[in-house]
Amino acid sequence: MKLALTIAGSDSGGGAGIQADLKTFSAHGIYGMSVITSITAQNTMGVLGIEDISPDMVYLQMKAIFEDLYPDAVKIGMVSNEDIIKMIAKGLKDYNVKNVVLDPVMISKSGSYLLKPQAVEALKKELIPLSLVVTPNLMEAGELIGKEVKSVSDMKEAAKKILDFGAKTVVVKGGHLTGDALDVFYDGKEFYEITSERIDTKNTHGTGCTFSSAIAANIALGHDLVESIKRAKAYITGAIKHSLAIGHGVGPTNHFWNIEIRKV
Numbered sequence: 001m002k003l004a005l006t007i008a009g010s011d012s013g014g015g016a017g018i019q020a021d022l023k024t025f026s027a028h029g030i031y032g033m034s035v036i037t038s039i040t041a042q043n044t045m046g047v048l049g050i051e052d053i054s055p056d057m058v059y060l061q062m063k064a065i066f067e068d069l070y071p072d073a074v075k076i077g078m079v080s081n082e083d084i085i086k087m088i089a090k091g092l093k094d095y096n097v098k099n100v101v102l103d104p105v106m107i108s109k110s111g112s113y114l115l116k117p118q119a120v121e122a123l124k125k126e127l128i129p130l131s132l133v134v135t136p137n138l139m140e141a142g143e144l145i146g147k148e149v150k151s152v153s154d155m156k157e158a159a160k161k162i163l164d165f166g167a168k169t170v171v172v173k174g175g176h177l178t179g180d181a182l183d184v185f186y187d188g189k190e191f192y193e194i195t196s197e198r199i200d201t202k203n204t205h206g207t208g209c210t211f212s213s214a215i216a217a218n219i220a221l222g223h224d225l226v227e228s229i230k231r232a233k234a235y236i237t238g239a240i241k242h243s244l245a246i247g248h249g250v251g252p253t254n255h256f257w258n259i260e261i262r263k264v
């Protein structure tokens, strides 16, 4: 059995964060574990409140996992504040963690800050250098490099700059562009454009969480990075295609679409 860990925030509505990550791990046949950084009261319409977990408790969760159930890959999502970021970086170093997928979550689709704006520098300094792959969307890439990212050539320029912060590789996600859903992967040598059809739906809550945890799941399964990203892209495209029109706002991605039972 392969093991994967998500270090992220809880989404009570089940569409993003820890809940999306664990569903993604399960759908890949992987045993999922979690380190919760923050609890959000959230649904498809928005975030009602956020309560961060203490940095010591974040570290203790990491200790509990790394000293007993060492994961094959780790995904990091919402990290909320500078003290939590520093504690996660300490844990990753103390336990010599290598296969880290960092989704630099900053603002929810509904507009709430999931990372304090003043903590962006800590994220850059402490967590990016410990990551195998960083997966910013257009806005996050822009915040990281201090310049708007609006086109495929901007995405390539951003990927290069993010590599300079110490990431080993980067995927800049183009989910918020128009046209095909095009992401750019850069490994320091080659650029890859990863493209799928754009699905016409408003129900995209949790797409970034699902994509990054699918990359981690495929790494845990033993695939190389390019293959893991390709498989994760196929997975997120299916999860958006079958997304759920539930709740009154932006519905979530769906993880269990391939088994259908129909009375005939």
Ligand SMILES: Nc1ncnc2c1ncn2[C@@H]1O[C@H](COP(=O)(O)OP(=O)(O)OP(=O)(O)O)[C@@H](O)[C@H]1O
Pocket: 016, 105, 108, 109, 136, 137, 138, 173, 174, 175, 176, 181, 182, 183, 196, 197, 198, 199, 200, 201, 204, 205, 206, 207, 208, 209, 211, 233, 236, 237, 240
């Ligand atoms: N409508 C869509 N159709 C197909 N693929 C999409 C669509 N929207 C996003 N994607 C893909 O989903 C993945 C996640 O990208 P996106 O840019 O939505 O991330 P994100 O903004 O970080 O997500 P989140 O807001 O959940 O954090 C990318 O591979 C992107 O290309």
Ligand SMILES: Cc1ncc(COP(=O)(O)O)c(N)n1
Pocket: 008, 009, 010, 011, 016, 017, 018, 040, 042, 077, 078, 105, 107, 108, 109, 110, 114, 204, 205, 206, 207, 208, 209
């Ligand atoms: C706990 C948590 N983590 C991440 C997201 C980002 O997802 P989205 O941008 O789709 O709202 C979220 N809303 N909540």
